[in-house]
Amino acid sequence: MDLKQLNAFIAIADLKSFSAAAEITGLSQPSLSRQLKQLETDMDVILVDRYHRPLQLTEAGQFFYDKVSAVLTELNTITSMTQRLSAPSTALNIGFVPSVLYGHLPEIIASLKQQSPDIEVNLKDISSYQQVEALKSGEIDIGFGRFAHQDAWIQQILLRHERYLVALPKAHPLAHTKEQRLIDLANNRLILYHQTHLPMSTTATTLKTRKNGTLDNEPVTEPLLHLFAQYGITPLMTTEVSDLQVALGLVAAGEGITLVPASLKTVRTEQISYQRLIHENVTSPIYLHTLKDFVHPKIPNLLTAIYHVYERRGITYRQQKFVSKL
Known part of the structure; x- marks a missing residue:
């Protein structure tokens, strides 16, 4: 069993089609079919019922899919984080929900750039729950959201109500x-x-x-x-x-x-x-969340800018900071 076989199986299970899975994985259909067959042989289990259209997973295949999907997602997160640790981005990629943009976010970004003129900031409109996956994939480094999250990879602080x-x-x-x-x-x-x-x-x-x-x-x-x-x-x-x-x-x-x-x-x-x-x-609470195991080096600068704006506007807050395990 190897990653190529697992990714081939996941693609087939998601798309319920060998041709569509071959296109998304970049493999030929015969090669994709061989990857799946080898995985089933190694496990001595039939994972896909090939006689239905669209394709269906067997009961064992559905169980394996549910479990291995979570493992591959975690592996992809670890890979992405390892790459970022090896070559940290100089830019700070910030996710935000639209309602935050009407508040103090523009002023916070202006304050951040004033304090750190060399910083590059990229802003992305993205919902609170989509931000969790965006953090794991490296699409964003930090997110402003409206909802609390319970995720083993994420840490968050409450900015204010x-x-x-x-x-x-x-x-x-x-x-x-x-x-x-x-x-x-x-x-x-x-x-x-x-x-x-x-x-x-x-x-x-x-x-x-x-x-x-x-x-x-x-x-x-x-x-x-x-x-x-x-x-x-x-x-x-x-x-x-x-x-x-x-x-x-x-x-x-x-x-x-x-x-x-x-x-x-x-x-x-x-x-x-x-x-x-x-x-x-x-x-409506405003949360700031990032990864537990990797805190972008410019995030403390962002927090400083946030609290600077809050003090200037007379907004009550309790100063907090993110903790990096590394």
Whole structure:
């Protein structure tokens, strides 16, 4: 058994086609077939049922696929990290979620470049959960995200909590109410824009009526619905959209309301009224995360720039640092 055989098997299992797998691996179909056959011979197990179209894994093949995929992912991570240790990049590649860009990120990057004029910074718009794989592959060195992660390869620090505001159309009856309550918003159409949901272990629950009339507790993993569920509230109507900008566009058009981090209060202000919520714990955290085993040498400079901006803006924070095992 060797890596070529394992990669051939993974490609066949993923694509369910010898021709497609041959194309992605750069092997000829006969060569790919030989790699798979040799792997099955070495293990004395049939992994792929070749008589179905599309191809299917046998029960043993599915078990092997599930286990070996995780091993190969970890091996690829180790390889990528070893290469970065051998030849560290001089550039600092930063991932961020779009909502952070409307806050202090531009000011932080400007402060970083002022303190370290020789630094090269590359910014990449990437979701919180995609950042985990991007860190492992070396696509980014550090990420600004909105969700906590539980991953053996990742370490993270909480930068701060940002208050949510309610975004309402200017013509809404509550548009000029300075202190909003979630219960008063429940009869409005709530526009949801998160593409990733909270882990099940961190969610609140809400009561849902079954078809037989009984009530059941159901976990709420959508982030905005989770905020309402914490207070035992379920919005009457919801609409799901692809991203935050679309959600604010619908609010501007009078199609509903939404909740956004306070840093977005300057977006579409001619059409949208942003009002404060009275609930102090209705917040959106900002996390910074990187690898446990490799901390880019410029990350301490980035943290210094972050805290410098926070001090200048009077933002409360607790100073932290990443720990490198190397």
